[in-house]
Amino acid sequence: MLILVILVSRKMIVIQVNVETFWQINTPYSLNLKQFDADFFILFNAASSQTHILNMLCADLLELLKDCPDNSIALSEKLAQQYEFSLDADFCIYVDKMLADLDCLGLIEPVIL
Amino acid sequence: MMKHEGLSFRTGPFVFCLHSPIANLPVLLHSLYADYLLVKSAAFADFHIKLSRCGSWWRFWQSRLMLFEADFDTPYRPFAKDTILPFLEWGINWCVATQAHQYLMLHAGMLEKNGNTLLLPAHPGSGKSTLCVALCHRGWRLLTDEIALVQPVDLALVPFPRLIALKNQSIAVFHNFAPDAVLGPEYPKTPKGTVCHVRPPTDSIERSNEVGHARWIVLPQFKSGASLSLQSLDKTQAFIQLTDHSFNYELIGLRGFKAMTALVDACDCYTFEYGGDLEQAVAQLNALADGLI
Numbered sequence: 414m415l416i417l418v419i420l421v422s423r424k425m426i427v428i429q430v431n432v433e434t435f436w437q438i439n440t441p442y443s444l445n446l447k448q449f450d451a452d453f454f455i456l457f458n459a460a461s462s463q464t465h466i467l468n469m470l471c472a473d474l475l476e477l478l479k480d481c482p483d484n485s486i487a488l489s490e491k492l493a494q495q496y497e498f499s500l501d502a503d504f505c506i507y508v509d510k511m512l513a514d515l516d517c518l519g520l521i522e523p524v525i526l
Numbered sequence: 527m528m529k530h531e532g533l534s535f536r537t538g539p540f541v542f543c544l545h546s547p548i549a550n551l552p553v554l555l556h557s558l559y560a561d562y563l564l565v566k567s568a569a570f571a572d573f574h575i576k577l578s579r580c581g582s583w584w585r586f587w588q589s590r591l592m593l594f595e596a597d598f599d600t601p602y603r604p605f606a607k608d609t610i611l612p613f614l615e616w617g618i619n620w621c622v623a624t625q626a627h628q629y630l631m632l633h634a635g636m637l638e639k640n641g642n643t644l645l646l647p648a649h650p651g652s653g654k655s656t657l658c659v660a661l662c663h664r665g666w667r668l669l670t671d672e673i674a675l676v677q678p679v680d681l682a683l684v685p686f687p688r689l690i691a692l693k694n695q696s697i698a699v700f701h702n703f704a705p706d707a708v709l710g711p712e713y714p715k716t717p718k719g720t721v722c723h724v725r726p727p728t729d730s731i732e733r734s735n736e737v738g739h740a741r742w743i744v745l746p747q748f749k750s751g752a753s754l755s756l757q758s759l760d761k762t763q764a765f766i767q768l769t770d771h772s773f774n775y776e777l778i779g780l781r782g783f784k785a786m787t788a789l790v791d792a793c794d795c796y797t798f799e800y801g802g803d804l805e806q807a808v809a810q811l812n813a814l815a816d817g818l819i
Contacts, residue, residue, distance in 0.1 A: 445780065447787045449761035457783040462776045464769060464783065466762065 436512055437482035437524045438475065444520070446472065461519055470496065471511055475520070482524050485509050532574070534565040538675070538686030538734055540626070542618060543571035547578060548592075554611060558689055558710045558723055561731040573597060573621045577614060580604040596621050612713050612721045615689055622673055622686070623773045629675040629684065630785045631773040636669035636683055636738060637661050639815040643683050643738035645674060645793070646746050647771035650718075653748025653800065656696040659724050660804045661811060663704040668730040669738050673773070676740075678785035681792065683738035687730045689723040697722045703804045742814060743768065743793045752801040754810055756819065764795035 438444065443460035454472040456465045467475070470492060477483060477491055489508040493500040515521045532543040533552070565571075573596060580591035591604035594617040601620045605613050623631060634647035635658035644666075648654035655671050662668035668687050675684040689710070692700055697712065697720065708725040743764055744756075759767075768786060769775050775782040796814075800807040813819050 445783060447783075449765065449787075449790065453762045455762065455765060455787070457780065459780045459783075462779050464776075466766065 433484070434523050435482040435484050435526050436478055436488075436516075436521045438478050439519055439522045441479060444475070456520075458518075458520060463518070465518060465520070471515070474508070474511060475515070478521060482526065485512055488512070532571075534569060534571055535559065536563040536565055536734075537618070537688060538670070539684055540572040540622060540686075541565050541570065542621075543574045544614075545574065545576040545578075548610070551577065551610070554711075557708060558611075558725050561725070561728045573618075573625070575614075575617060575621065577610060606715060609713050609716050611710060611723060612691065612716045612718075615691060615723065618688065619672055622675075626675065627774050627778055628677075630678055630775065630778060630782050630789075632674040632676065632768065633672070633771045633773065634674040635671045636674045636685075637666040638669060638738045639666045639812075641739070642741035642815065643669065644742045644744060644811065644815070645683075645740060645789075646744055647674070647768055648746050649771070652746055653696070654746055655690050655692060656700060656748065656804070657746050657800070657807060657811075659690045659692065659700055659707075660703055660808050662690075662727055662730060663707055664808050664812070666815075667733060667738075668726045669734075671726075676785055676789060677737070678778070678781040681740060681785065681788055683740055685730075685734040685736065685738070687726045687734050689725060692722050692724060694719045699802070699804060700724065740789055740792050741794070743790065743795045744798045744811070744814075745796070746798045746800065749799055749801060752799050754801070754803075754806055755797075755799040756810055756814065757797045759795040759797050761790050761795055764793075765790045 440460040443458055445457040445459065447455045452469065454467040456467050473495065474488060474492060477488055485508055489505045490500060492508060493504055498504055512521065532545040534541055534543045576595040578593055580593045590607050592607050592610055592613070593600060593604050594602050594613050596617060601617065602613060632647050634645050635654050637644050637658060646654050646657060658668060658671035669683060669685040670687060671690045672688055673686055675686055677684060701709065710723040712720055712722045714720045745759065745767055765786065768790065775786060
């Protein structure tokens with residue numbers, strides 16, 4: 414467990430990040446993406462026969478995990494850079510929450526490297 | 527004949543063999559099924575269905591109840607004899623919706639004009655059947671009003687033209703709209719209220735081996751007194767709505783996903799709200815088909 418201290422608007426925010434947890438796509442060959450409109454992706458998981466609607470950020474996060482397993486902090490950094498967001502506590506929490514949601518849906522899984 | 531060998535008829539890609547000892551059933555079916563192709567009884571049938579009396583001589587209180595059986599399955603509880611045709615029709619649809627997984631199946635009407643097919647996916651009560659029956663009596667070819675069959679491999683829309691069941695107020699509305707249409711008896715005591723069946727135009731039944739090609743997806747919604755409104759719908763929303771109207775999208779897995787996305791890709795998608803004026807609704811969809819919208 415790593416404790417990060419971030420200064421946001423002169424306030425000190427302390428967040429706990431589990432950097433030891435690396436994530437990987439659960440069943441990479443069963444995921445099928447389709448994009449009709451600019452804002453959303455449709456993801457079909459052939460392993461569960463479930464369909465999910467993803468926003469761009471979430472689709473890009475899965476794309477990053479397709480290359481290699483990664484942890485929450487590294488993923489947050491890459492996404493923040495890609496979208497030119499500031500890497501603040503809110504964003505890190507958002508990415509953490511997104512990873513937890515994807516885990517719940519069975520799309521990603523923790524992996525020990 | 528119907529009692530022993532059964533009466534075999536083709537509807538869309540399926541052959542049904544109907545067995546029944548009920549004496550007046552052939553007379554009842556004759557006017558509504560006159561255009562359907564009869565098949566030799568000894569030939570292969572996709573579905574064997576049976577309408578029979580419930581109970582036995584010592585359970586005389588059940589003698590007015592009927593039972594629908596399909597290949598030894600009984601999807602419905604016994605029903606009153608005076609609702610026999612609605613249950614036969616629901617039973618036939620039940621057979622297809624639960625078995626024909628070689629197709630992606632949608633709860634949708636399908637009609638064709640100028641070689642292009644319009645899909646009307648909708649929940650019960652949204653005015654889909656009323657719209658279907660109105661369009662097919664104004665020059666559109668009916669492929670189905672209830673179960674849209676999509677061949678996943680090439681997206682061909684396979685016709686399955688069944689009797690069109692109108693309910694409650696829509697019966698009188700349609701009767702005024704097309705007084706010459708062939709309507710069956712009214713059944714006032716069904717679980718869905720009063721039901722009356724309309725025979726599809728002969729041309730639609732005779733051409734039921736000609737597949738359609740999807741061009742438009744229109745989600746209809748009848749609202750009493752509402753003004754006509756045809757609004758473009760973005761494709762992600764159309765996809766979500768379409769999966770909601772499918773009988774077997776999840777069941778057939780990746781084939782279903784690929785067919786559904788290709789179907790949405792191939793079509794312009796709209797929502798369509800209409801009030802009581804069927805002529806106006808038909809005119810609007812004619813304008814769409816004629817490229818005026």
